[in-house]
Amino acid sequence: MRFLNTKTLQFEEVADSSLGEEQNKYAILSHRWGAVQDEISFADINESQDISNKKGFAKMKGFCDLAASLGYRYGWDDTCCINKGDSSELSEAINSMYHWYQGSSVCIVYLEDVTEKCIMDSAWFDRGWTLQELIAPTATEFYDRDWNHVQSKSHLVAKLCSKTGIPEDVLTGRASPSHCSIAQRMSWAARRKTTRVEDRAYCLLGIFDVSMPQIYGEREKAFLRLQRAISQQSKDESIFAWSMGLEKNEEEYTGLFAPSPLSYLHCGDVISTRGSTGFAETNGELSITLNIFPHSMNTSHATLNCTHIGNPESRIAILVSQLSTKNEYVRARKSLAGGRELIALSELEHFVERTIRIPLQPTELPSNTFYGFWLRTMKPPGHTESQCRILSRSDQTEVDKVCLRETECGTAGIIHFARELGSKVNYNDDPYERRWSKISWIKLGFDVDFNPMLFLARSMRWMVYRKDSLGVIPNAQLFEQATGSGPASRARKLILDNRWISGKAGVPSRSHGWSSGISILKVDRFKGVSGSLDALNLGILVKLRPSFSPEGSVSERKDEQIWVVDITDTERGDPERDMSKINKDLDQEEWMNCCCGGNPDMQSHAIQQEREMADSLRKVLDSSDLR
Secondary structure (H helix, E strand, C coil), X not given: CEEEECCCCCEEECXXXXXXXXXXXXXXXXXXXXXXHHCCCHXXXXXXXXXXXXXXXXXXXXXXXXXXXXXXXXEECCCCCCCCCCHHHHHHHHHHHHHHHHHCCEEEEECCCCCCCCHHHXXXXXXXXXXXXXXXXXXXXXXXXXXXXXXXXXXXXXXHHHHHCCCHHHHHCCCCHHHCCHHHHHHHCCCCECCCCCHHHHCCHHHHCCCCCCCXXXXXXXXXXXXXXXXXXXXXXXXXXXXXXXCCCCCCEECCCCCCHHHHCCCCCEEECCCCCCEEEECCEEEEEEEEEEEECCEEEEECCEEECCCCCEEEEEEEEECCCCCEEEEECCCCHHHEEEEEHHHHHHCEEEEEEEECCCCCCXXXXXXXXXXXXXXXXXXXXXXXXXXXXXXXXXXXXXXXXXXXXXXXXXXXXXXXXXXXXXXXXXXXXXXXXXXXXXXXXXXXXXXXXXXXXXXCCCCEECCCCCCEECCHHHHHXXXXXXXXXXXXXXXXXXXXXXXXXXXXXXXXXXXXXXXEEECCCCCCEEEEECCCCEEEEEEXXXXXXXXXXXXXXXXXXXXXXXXXXXXXXXXXXXXXXXXHHHHHHHHXXXXXCCCHHHHHXXXXXXXXHHHHHHHHHHHCCCC
């Protein structure tokens, strides 16, 4: 280690193995740099140049004189004791800096901007490098610009704790910084500044006891490399508990690592909790196992094993949004302040443990999905004799769309096919017409996992209260009351009731029949559906498509998708008219059309397999969702 002789102001080398010897004890300087050209450099002393006229000479001389008066032969000053022209030596010095300050007998803090003003107002507390210089030394003494002693760190602990957010035990040396969570340690540097962008990361190496090469010119990537180095030797998930939106021009979607220390501004009281299984980096992605629960369309809460000191019965949750590849996500801000919130432990029973992958630097963004449905085609059986009327949960939507708020699940809207005046049905002409009447009601919504759901019902003369999970079955009178009243009215709440969402879904068939006049269909949010329900003579398409209306009422928005709904009349006969064929044909036909999507090859294959799979096929139809 290279030192200044405090009396001769010349360099002397001491072997690292001898630093602990009594005669080699040293004082170390902590200060704010002035202009680079004003500071005394390695070359200035090594080449025996006249340095007495440089502004930095008085500071260096004052430090050496003070250290000599305190009995120290050696002093260390970062302006001149490092040969910054040697990249290898500079890298070694930066990686060793924390240990050098820690090994000093005394750290002399020179506050050039302190005369009569309070010590806590010094700009020294705003610099990145001085963080480790405050924490690492065992003994620290503060001096003003005239080298008058101001106070010892040991007598300022409470004020320093309040000023910096660093716990008293860490300031006094009773506890190592490693006893604090990663997020908490990052918070100490949140408001500190460095001249070089890269030094926001390099000045924290000692705080986290990691080493890494310095690459000046990489700018913000240095802080990403720091976090990667930390994550390779720690399972502390608080490293991901930073707040989004604190940096200027920050992206709406990011990886799991923070853009800068500022992102940890609100993490001063974050502590780690048990439960982390660790995380691994492979091929530019971070793999981590977290508890997941839906927050909104394509976005979920993901709980971290950390919390705030005053909330031991909670966990910090961040938001992650699904990408096009299964189990691949990015971090999202959405409507949450900072993109994170506290989740009570009692709520975690609803969460599902899942291993997800998050790119370190995402290049793909999640699809922007409209929180509702575009009713592109509404032509069910009987539509030529009916008037289509639409009621959306949200009043702020277009005539051909139904929607709800971003984080809501449940009913988005209801469609009523009201028989027009003058249209008549002669039940004598068709004895099966009453049983197979035209569709009168369609509800659309999303379940708790944001899978699209459809509720189909025939006409009901009276409003019916169901004892099961279907809630209220709508009728024309209730619909009229709802359309003529406000969002908070009782009629609106009744007709847009959400209980049907949790009802048993299944393809209408002999086993899951239409005799009750009600059917619930569930659509896989990743696949959508396109098929037919021959039991209802109904064609159904529910797919994600670019958001625009056929009449041009809204210009196409290529960055947004919407669930498109087409309901059509297949114009096929009533499959239950031939009761003798029901056991043979109905289940088979439903399975082929709904699950095979009308593909002739798949249908042929299904027919060949029908006899062998008849029993299992009926079981699938009894319990399966429309896919």
